[in-house]
Structure formats: C-alpha cells, structure tokens
Amino acid sequence: MTDRIVTRDMARVLDCLRDGPSTCREIAGALRLTRTHTNALLVELARKQAVHSPRCAINAKGGNVNLWELKTRKEVGP
Structure with a gap:
C-alpha cells in the first residue's frame, strides 16, 4: 500500500474514534x-501516541477485546 493510502486510512480511523471508543472490528466495519x-493502523497510531487502549470489553466468547480511543493532549504530554 502506498503511504498516501495509509495516511488517509489513519485519518479515517482517528475520525471514527471521535465518536467514542471502538473495537478494531467496529472500526473496520464502519x-x-x-x-x-485496521489493526495495523491502530498499532501505528498507538506507536505515534495518537490512540490507546486503556480498557477492554468482553466478546461473545468471553475473551477480552481492546477498546481503542483517542489520546487526549493531557495523556500525550507537553
């Protein structure tokens, strides 16, 4: 994939998370x-400290699923 597509998709993921926390599956579907x-995008955005997953949800099979959300400026630091 080209950098342009990845950059566009990362912006779309960030825009999607403005509505609130979501799982990778929910973001991918939306x-x-x-x-x-989507997971690769989330990992890269987490590396850049734009998003994080401070909590989990429980899926239908009882497993943990990361809930991704935007990091606030306060969480990122100065």
Missing part, C-alpha cells in the same frame, strides 16, 4: 477495511 489493515 470504514469498510479489513481487520488486519
């Missing part, structure tokens, strides 16, 4: 992206 691609 943006019509694969979960693999």
Whole structure:
C-alpha cells in the first residue's frame, strides 16, 4: 500500500474514534477495511501516541477485546 493510502486510512480511523471508543472490528466495519489493515493502523497510531487502549470489553466468547480511543493532549504530554 502506498503511504498516501495509509495516511488517509489513519485519518479515517482517528475520525471514527471521535465518536467514542471502538473495537478494531467496529472500526473496520464502519470504514469498510479489513481487520488486519485496521489493526495495523491502530498499532501505528498507538506507536505515534495518537490512540490507546486503556480498557477492554468482553466478546461473545468471553475473551477480552481492546477498546481503542483517542489520546487526549493531557495523556500525550507537553
């Protein structure tokens, strides 16, 4: 994938998270992206300290699922 597409998709993920915390699956479904691609975007955004997953939800099988959300300026630091 080109950097332009990745940059565009990261912006779309950030925009999606402005509505509140979501799982990777929810974001992928809303943006019509694969979960693999969405997960890679979330990992990169977390590396850049734009998003984080401070809590989890429980899925139908009883497993933990990360809830991703935007980091606030306070959480990122000065």
